[in-house]
Amino acid sequence: MNFINRLSKSNVAEPLLQRFLRYVSIWTTSDSVAADKGIQPSTEQQRIFAEMLAKELKSIGVFDVTVTNHAYVCARIPATAGLEKAPSICFLAHMDTVEGVEGQNVMPLVHKKYDGSVINLKGNIKLDPAEDIYLANSVGDTIITSDGTTLLGADDKAGIAIIMTGIDEIISKNIPHGQIEIVFSPDEETGHGMDNVPLDWFQSAQCYTFDGGQAGEIEIECFNAYKAEIQFKGISKHTGTARPDMVNAVSMASSFVQMLPHTERPETTDGKQGFYAPMEISGHIENAKVVLFLRDFETDGMQKRINVVKQLAATIEAQYSGGSANVKITQQYLNMLQKIQKQPLVADILKQALKNVGLEPIFHPIRGGTDGSRLTELGLPTPNVFTGGHNFHSKSEWASLSQMVCAEETMIELVKLWATKKIKLFLLS
Numbered sequence: 001m002n003f004i005n006r007l008s009k010s011n012v013a014e015p016l017l018q019r020f021l022r023y024v025s026i027w028t029t030s031d032s033v034a035a036d037k038g039i040q041p042s043t044e045q046q047r048i049f050a051e052m053l054a055k056e057l058k059s060i061g062v063f064d065v066t067v068t069n070h071a072y073v074c075a076r077i078p079a080t081a082g083l084e085k086a087p088s089i090c091f092l093a094h095m096d097t098v099e100g101v102e103g104q105n106v107m108p109l110v111h112k113k114y115d116g117s118v119i120n121l122k123g124n125i126k127l128d129p130a131e132d133i134y135l136a137n138s139v140g141d142t143i144i145t146s147d148g149t150t151l152l153g154a155d156d157k158a159g160i161a162i163i164m165t166g167i168d169e170i171i172s173k174n175i176p177h178g179q180i181e182i183v184f185s186p187d188e189e190t191g192h193g194m195d196n197v198p199l200d201w202f203q204s205a206q207c208y209t210f211d212g213g214q215a216g217e218i219e220i221e222c223f224n225a226y227k228a229e230i231q232f233k234g235i236s237k238h239t240g241t242a243r244p245d246m247v248n249a250v251s252m253a254s255s256f257v258q259m260l261p262h263t264e265r266p267e268t269t270d271g272k273q274g275f276y277a278p279m280e281i282s283g284h285i286e287n288a289k290v291v292l293f294l295r296d297f298e299t300d301g302m303q304k305r306i307n308v309v310k311q312l313a314a315t316i317e318a319q320y321s322g323g324s325a326n327v328k329i330t331q332q333y334l335n336m337l338q339k340i341q342k343q344p345l346v347a348d349i350l351k352q353a354l355k356n357v358g359l360e361p362i363f364h365p366i367r368g369g370t371d372g373s374r375l376t377e378l379g380l381p382t383p384n385v386f387t388g389g390h391n392f393h394s395k396s397e398w399a400s401l402s403q404m405v406c407a408e409e410t411m412i413e414l415v416k417l418w419a420t421k422k423i424k425l426f427l428l429s
């Protein structure tokens, strides 16, 4: 891979690595139960990390830095002389790591000049290049893993290290730039990452998240996401004398789940296929509930899925005479593609930035949503950029230093391109 060679020539590789190692060792696991109750940050550890990042930003010469009550780090760097009219751009990464995989006491291991062999970690965790093409392609690279007892936290501390190092380089080398904004956010993994984002604070009309995978991958498209809650109402009767009056809501709920198309589940789909994901089933004879996530890249595909859910509920209602099935649909987030396409420069400049650092842009549809998709919906088109992290949300998570370097170089290119594209932008607007 062409990007591994540049590791030895890069003067940001070492500071980037040191920052990354420092960040991953800080415990910032988020808590979805607290986040669902509206508590933000969902864990106090995230606030400690936020304060630490704010302090570090100040130490590298960023003076306009605040940590909000909800632990968002918001920083603004004024344009250099002569570029005050260039468009302002924002960079975003999240501070929390996912719950469900141990995130405390992360002990990162640095595998310098990776030799292509199987990496054995504690607890029988194996990273096998025979099963991981990206790892197989990383011979000679510097690879970072956990010791096997925790996740690594490259998701998304790689993003934070990349942005922090990029800012450090811009300031220390006096690289001309328009206004730059930086946001480090809490609770992305709980789905509440943008709940309290200070929208009024932003002066940028475009943003880039650094929260992705393999070098070259950029994400401007994600699922449309809806939640369906189906409430089944039955009729309770003593089981000994139930015939013929009982209508069992538990049976209704389970029949409903069984009728969903088996080939359209999360575990039987990939790429651009959508799905129905039963997330929760609960209840008793009188009342039962099914929570279903609906995902589809296309708007009309999503409408079809909603119709299918309603039809199936009606079928169940007809089969269980006396019972009822009520469907409630709520929107979770929307595919960001359409809104990003309305301001094509945001993605065009990103593509150019990748080319300038010698990477071929790979458009990777996100089978989920990100803070970027929420932010896009809120009015700031926000594509997602790779960070060089792999196997997110697992103890076999690993990061590639050369790919992190590429991401940092991409960030610098974005800054340069937005600073020089200003005239074209003004003509377009």
Ligand SMILES: [Zn+2]
Pocket: 094, 155, 156, 188, 211
């Ligand atoms: Zn992430």
